[in-house]
Amino acid sequence: MSNPDPSELVPQVDFETDGRHEGFVRLFHSTHASAYGFLPIPVVVFRNGNGPTALLMAGSHGDEFEGQIALCKLAKSLDYRGLHGRVILFPMANFPAASAGLRTSPIDNGNLNRCYPGRPNGTVTEQIAYFIEHVLLPKADVVCDLHSGGSSLQYLPSALIRRCPDPDRYALHLSLLRAFGAPHAYITGGGNGTGAQQTLRGAAERQGPLLIGTELGGGNTVSSDALRIAERGICNVLVHAGILPESMQVAAPPSRLLEVGGPEYFVYAGETGVFEPRCDLGDPVSKGQLSGTIHFPETPGKPAVDQYFARDGTVLCKRVPGRTTRGDCLFHLGSELSGDDLG
Numbered sequence: 567m568s569n570p571d572p573s574e575l576v577p578q579v580d581f582e583t584d585g586r587h588e589g590f591v592r593l594f595h596s597t598h599a600s601a602y603g604f605l606p607i608p609v610v611v612f613r614n615g616n617g618p619t620a621l622l623m624a625g626s627h628g629d630e631f632e633g634q635i636a637l638c639k640l641a642k643s644l645d646y647r648g649l650h651g652r653v654i655l656f657p658m659a660n661f662p663a664a665s666a667g668l669r670t671s672p673i674d675n676g677n678l679n680r681c682y683p684g685r686p687n688g689t690v691t692e693q694i695a696y697f698i699e700h701v702l703l704p705k706a707d708v709v710c711d712l713h714s715g716g717s718s719l720q721y722l723p724s725a726l727i728r729r730c731p732d733p734d735r736y737a738l739h740l741s742l743l744r745a746f747g748a749p750h751a752y753i754t755g756g757g758n759g760t761g762a763q764q765t766l767r768g769a770a771e772r773q774g775p776l777l778i779g780t781e782l783g784g785g786n787t788v789s790s791d792a793l794r795i796a797e798r799g800i801c802n803v804l805v806h807a808g809i810l811p812e813s814m815q816v817a818a819p820p821s822r823l824l825e826v827g828g829p830e831y832f833v834y835a836g837e838t839g840v841f842e843p844r845c846d847l848g849d850p851v852s853k854g855q856l857s858g859t860i861h862f863p864e865t866p867g868k869p870a871v872d873q874y875f876a877r878d879g880t881v882l883c884k885r886v887p888g889r890t891t892r893g894d895c896l897f898h899l900g901s902e903l904s905g906d907d908l909g
């Protein structure tokens with residue numbers, strides 16, 4: 567790989583010596599209110615000798631909270647002396663977005679998880695993406711990227727991996743998914759227009775570490791059940807990576823394994839109006855089944871528009887707000903994983 571340009575961000579923590587190091591990554595940002603100031607992106611490093619490194623990230627989308635809370639709790643409870651290797655906590659990855667409780671940055675509207683590989687001299691969000699891809703990911707053996715549904719979506723608490731063509735790498739990801747122990751776990755093909763190369767998953771494929779993601783709750787709220795699943799999963803990932811001892815493993819029932827494929831797994835609003843859902847999270851549904859109805863209160867006599875599922879599956883995700891605009895995601899499904907994909 568060619569030598570990348572250095573990141574302009576300046577970490578104020580020591581990644582390489584044993585101990586607990588808490589500080590900031592400085593992102594210099596000159597504004598009307600702060601001519602020579604920097605954005606302080608929090609980071610905590612725990613290291614005890616040579617060993618594997620886990621990078622635990624939250625706040626890529628600033629309105630997803632379970633991961634941010636789980637990493638705050640871990641920042642206080644983890645004892646570096648009990649580790650073999652290193653744990654890096656990066657709980658507000660898109661710091662401006664997380665500070666504002668918004669999915670995207672209020673500075674540049676950047677969606678961090680669509681910005682990779684970023685640019686060293688780009689917008690604030692592009693600079694953060696570049697730092698994560700070229701400074702943090704190369705240090706990591708395993709990455710846990712903690713998402714939830716955000717303001718517009720609600721999920722069954724789930725862990726996920728991306729399908730990859732290398733069977734050995736796929737098997738490693740599958741064992742990581744099982745180790746996390748979420749009630750639902752799914753494998754995504756990334757067929758819903760997310761631009762896989764611009765996500766952290768694309769960055770991890772380029773830089774090498776294994777990556778597991780989550781979708782925990784959502785609706786701009788915090789779910790205590792989803793938070794408990796996140797905390798258990800993080801601990802089990804650290805055990806699985808060999809960073810925490812086996813005795814720290816937290817028992818979890820086996821995950822129900824599903825997959826999320828192409829556009830037929832998704833239902834999008836075909837009209838702008840008020841959305842009436844006709845099913846709930848976890849419901850089994852079939853192709854042609856009514857998913858919801860869009861009403862037009864501005865024109866009460868206008869016939870409502872029904873929306874249907876395009877395939878069989880289980881409802882993994884649903885839209886939260888009642889007002890909807892043509893093109894919004896209303897639902898997505900998961901389908902049972904075939905035996906050939908179970909590794």
Ligand SMILES: [Zn+2]
Pocket residue numbers: 626627630713714716
């Ligand atoms: Zn997210």
